Amino acid sequence: MRIKPLLCALALTAGAAAAQETDGDAPLTGPDWLSDTIIRPHGDVATSATPPEITVMPLGQVRLDAVGILPFATTGLPAGLWADSAPDTLARLMLSQPAEGLPAMLAFTRQLALAELDPPQDASTEAILFLARLDLLLDRGALEPARALMERAGPADPRIFRRWFDVSLLTGQAERACAAMRASPDIAPTFPARIFCLARSGDWPAAALSLGTGEALGFISTAEADLIARFLDPELFEGEPPLPLPPEMTPLHYQMLISLGERPPSNALPLAFAHADLADLAGWRAQLDAAERLMRASAIEPEQWLAIYTARTPAASGGVWERVDALQSFDAALLASDPEAITRYLPEVWAAMQQAGLETAFARLYSDRLLRLPLTGEAAMLARRVGLLSPLYEAVAQGAVAQDDHERFLFAIARGEAPEAPPRTGTDAITTAVASAFADTTPPERFTRLLNLNRTGEALLRAARTLSAGAGDTDDMADALRLFRALGLEDTARRAALQLMILDRA
Numbered sequence: 001m002r003i004k005p006l007l008c009a010l011a012l013t014a015g016a017a018a019a020q021e022t023d024g025d026a027p028l029t030g031p032d033w034l035s036d037t038i039i040r041p042h043g044d045v046a047t048s049a050t051p052p053e054i055t056v057m058p059l060g061q062v063r064l065d066a067v068g069i070l071p072f073a074t075t076g077l078p079a080g081l082w083a084d085s086a087p088d089t090l091a092r093l094m095l096s097q098p099a100e101g102l103p104a105m106l107a108f109t110r111q112l113a114l115a116e117l118d119p120p121q122d123a124s125t126e127a128i129l130f131l132a133r134l135d136l137l138l139d140r141g142a143l144e145p146a147r148a149l150m151e152r153a154g155p156a157d158p159r160i161f162r163r164w165f166d167v168s169l170l171t172g173q174a175e176r177a178c179a180a181m182r183a184s185p186d187i188a189p190t191f192p193a194r195i196f197c198l199a200r201s202g203d204w205p206a207a208a209l210s211l212g213t214g215e216a217l218g219f220i221s222t223a224e225a226d227l228i229a230r231f232l233d234p235e236l237f238e239g240e241p242p243l244p245l246p247p248e249m250t251p252l253h254y255q256m257l258i259s260l261g262e263r264p265p266s267n268a269l270p271l272a273f274a275h276a277d278l279a280d281l282a283g284w285r286a287q288l289d290a291a292e293r294l295m296r297a298s299a300i301e302p303e304q305w306l307a308i309y310t311a312r313t314p315a316a317s318g319g320v321w322e323r324v325d326a327l328q329s330f331d332a333a334l335l336a337s338d339p340e341a342i343t344r345y346l347p348e349v350w351a352a353m354q355q356a357g358l359e360t361a362f363a364r365l366y367s368d369r370l371l372r373l374p375l376t377g378e379a380a381m382l383a384r385r386v387g388l389l390s391p392l393y394e395a396v397a398q399g400a401v402a403q404d405d406h407e408r409f410l411f412a413i414a415r416g417e418a419p420e421a422p423p424r425t426g427t428d429a430i431t432t433a434v435a436s437a438f439a440d441t442t443p444p445e446r447f448t449r450l451l452n453l454n455r456t457g458e459a460l461l462r463a464a465r466t467l468s469a470g471a472g473d474t475d476d477m478a479d480a481l482r483l484f485r486a487l488g489l490e491d492t493a494r495r496a497a498l499q500l501m502i503l504d505r506a
Contacts, residue, residue, distance in 0.1 A: 028088070028091055028092070028095070028128055028131070028132065030131065030135055030138075030159075030162075030163065031135055031138050031139055031270065031272070032248065033248070033249060033250055033251070033269070033270050033272070033273075034162060034163065034166055034250065034251075035162070035165065035166050035169070035192075035193065035250040035251050035252035035253075036190050036192065036193075036250070036252075037162055037165050037166070037181075037189060037190055037192070037193035037252065038158045038161060038162045038165075038187060038188065038189060038190065038193070039188040039189070039190055063119055063123070063127075064127035064130040064131075064153055064157070064160075065082075065087070065119035065120070065123045065127050065129045065130045066116065066117070066118060066119050067116070067130060067149065067152055067153040068114055068115045068116035068117060068149070068152070069114050069116075069145070069148050069149055069152050070111060070114045070115045070116060071116050072116065075111055075115045077111075077112075077115055077117065078456075079116075079117055079118045080117075080118050080454070081112075081115075081117050081118075081456055081457035081460075082117055082118065082119065082120040082123075082129070082457045082458075083118075083120065083121060083454040083455065083456070083457070084120070084121055084453055084454040084455055085120050085455040085457060085458040086120070086122060087119075087120045087122060087123050087124070087126075087128050087129045088128060089458060090120060090129050090132070090457065090458060090461070091128045091129050091131070091132035092132075093458060093461040093462065093465070094109075094112075094113065094129070094132040094133055094135075094136050094461065095132050095135060095136060095139075096465060097109045097136055097461070097464060097465055097468065098465075098468045098469065099139050099140045099141075099271060099297050100140075100296050100297050100357075101468035101469055101470065102467055102468050102469070102470045102496060102499050102500070102503070103298060103360040103495075103499060104467075104492055104495035104496035104499055105464045105467050105468040105496060106140070106297065106298045106468070107298060107492075107495075108460075108464055108489075108492050109136065109461070109464050109468075110136075110137070110140075110142065110145070110298065112133070112457070112460070112461070113133040113134075113136050113137055113145075113149075114133075114137075114145055114148075114149060117457075127157075130153070131159060131160075133149070134146055134149060134150065134160070134163060135163075137149070138163065138167070138272055139270070139271070139272075140271060140297045140298070140299050141270075141271030141272045141274055141275065141293070141294050141297055141299035142297070142298070142299045143167045143170060143171055143272060143275055143299070144171075146163070146167055147164065147167050147168075147171070150163060150164045150167070151164070155180070156184065156186060156187075158186075158187060161180075161181075161184070161187055164177070164180075165177045165180075165181065165193070166250070166251040166252075166272075167272075168180075169251040169252065169254070169255050170251050170254075170272055170273060170275045170276055171275055172276075172279060174196075174200055174255060175200060177197075178196070178197035178200050178201065181193065181197055182197065182201075190219070191210055191211075191213070191214030191219045191220050192214070192220060192224060192228060192252055193252065194210055195207045195210045195211055195214070195228055195232070196228075196231075196252060196255070196256070198210060199231065199232055204232065207232055208232055208233075211225065211228055211229065211232065223243075223244075223246065224246070224253075226243055227243055227246070227253060227256055227257070228256065230243065230256075230260055231256040231259060231260060234260055242262050243262075245257075245264055249264065249269055249273070251272075251273070254269075254273060254276065258276065263276075263282065265286070266286070266289075266290060267289050267290075267293070271293060271294065271297055271299065274289075274290035274293050274294050274299075275290070275294070276290075277289070277290035278290050278291065278294075278300075278304075278308070284308075284311065284312055285320070287308050287311075288308060288309070288320050288324065289320065291304070291305045291308040291309070292305070292320065292356055292358065295358055295361050296356075296357045296358065302361040302362075302364045302365045303365070305358075305361055306327075306365055309323075309324055309327055309328070310327070310328055310331060313328075314328075320356075322352065323352040323353075323355065323356055326345070326348045326349040326351075326352040327349050327352065327353075327362075329345050329348075329349070330342070330345040330346060330348070330349040330366075333345050334366065334369055334370070337373070339373055339374055339375060342370075342373060342375065342379065343375060343379040346370075346379055346382055346383070347378075347379075347382065349362070350362075350382060350386070354504070359386075359389055359502070359503055360389050360390075360499070360503075362386065363386045363387070363389035363390040364390055364391070366386065367383075367386050367387040367389070367390035367392055367396075368390070368392060370383040370386055370387065371383060371384070371387050371392065371396065381403055381407065384396050384400055384407070385410075385502060388410055388414055388498050388502060389498065389499065389502060389503075393414045393494065393495070393498060394414050394415060394416075394494075396411075396414065397410070397411035397412075397414035397415050398415065408420075409431070409435075409501075410498060410501060410502070412438070413434060413438060413494060413497045413498055413501070414494060414498060416438070416490055416494055417438065418435070418438045418439040419435050419438065419439075429474040430474060430477070430500050430501065431501065432474065433474035433475070433477050433478035433481070433500075434478070434481065434497045434500060434501060436478045437477075437478045437479075437481035437482045437485065437493070437497065438481075438485070438497070440482060441482065441485050441486055442482070442486060443482070443483060443486040443487075444478075444479035444480075444482045444483055444486075445479075446476075446479055447459045447462075447463070447479070447483050450462075456487065459483060460483070460484075460487070460489075462480075463479075463480035463483045463484065464480070466479075466480040467480045467481070467496055467500075470499070470500060470503060470504075477500070481493050481496060481497055484496070
């Protein structure tokens, strides 16, 4: 996947005004659920309107905005993708990407968040683009990639350490987080974080003393002090009713409640908290709900979701239990290579996956084996539909004969060809938009000014946001697809177009 150079100069046009859409009011202060673990952790918030002084960076110092874990050889993205865009504009566009949406756009924006790219020309040492990339991952619950990005950068910066500490708490590595805090002289913990870590290390007297001191100095609120007191000595409050949940739950609060046996349900909390429910201690139902939420956001791998789905036999019916039963029945039939049973179970499990928004995860897991089976009729067409949502989409289109106009249209898109015509029946605005995007590979007028100003990454973020919902103004969606194709991001464009045609994300 490489962005090819445009063959002709892109004119500055009045139509570019459409590209200058509102970036939204996405805050640049990080997710609002982060724990208050570091004294004055909010270094990414402006404290003065005066012009900044010119700073000199020593040779060899890491520029955070340049840090990534996906090299050019993997992404094919040019190093100067951000080039002349304003860092705060890029940061707001990054943070305005939805946590759930069209899987192709989730994958593309995640790649942008993790890619090694040169910082914008105007990047300062504040690294707001790096923090926005990191926070996009955190908002989607993609904690492992976020952790890898932070550890590549090094968590010495208090803003990064604050996020790394919380990721460690949510992934069951509290001991490691506290050990790192103790070993970092430049990290000054707040009273709640200090007390938590003192207790984890077994120093209960020091933890109790810190609680009293923090409360007396006004650094710990009454509600937080009540929670910490119970965390330090739960037997003292035995028989008393549970405390009300904190109005703004943080990972630190969450870990204390779990240790008290008062685990709050994570389905009403931000996606990042769902990771805590993937552990066996949470119970299978909580694991299933968490795995589905995280899978819809592409925050975990399909294999992890499948392992939870097939861990036990469902003992109830309705909702998630019916989906589990349908997938387990299909999985058993596939393992037995029984075409008759697969033909019977495939429509049922596909309907279950559509209900939960897990079609692409299912396709990634099963398309290869499905396509090698001797299925016929409707089952064979459904297997090909599943295959078109998988990385094998082009092989599906090259190796099969379309059975109707709709499938012929999908096959043309999968091959990167302009469809001869939209299907004669059932044509809708999405189909028309996809057809127009594949009939013309010139850059759309609305993006030409950004491209000509060397702000390609900004244009791509705007296009990704347009496509993510899978619905909206179809002219905008067609232009967004054309932009990806014009810049040589053909795989992303084809996947997005096929998903728009097959998935119902309206």
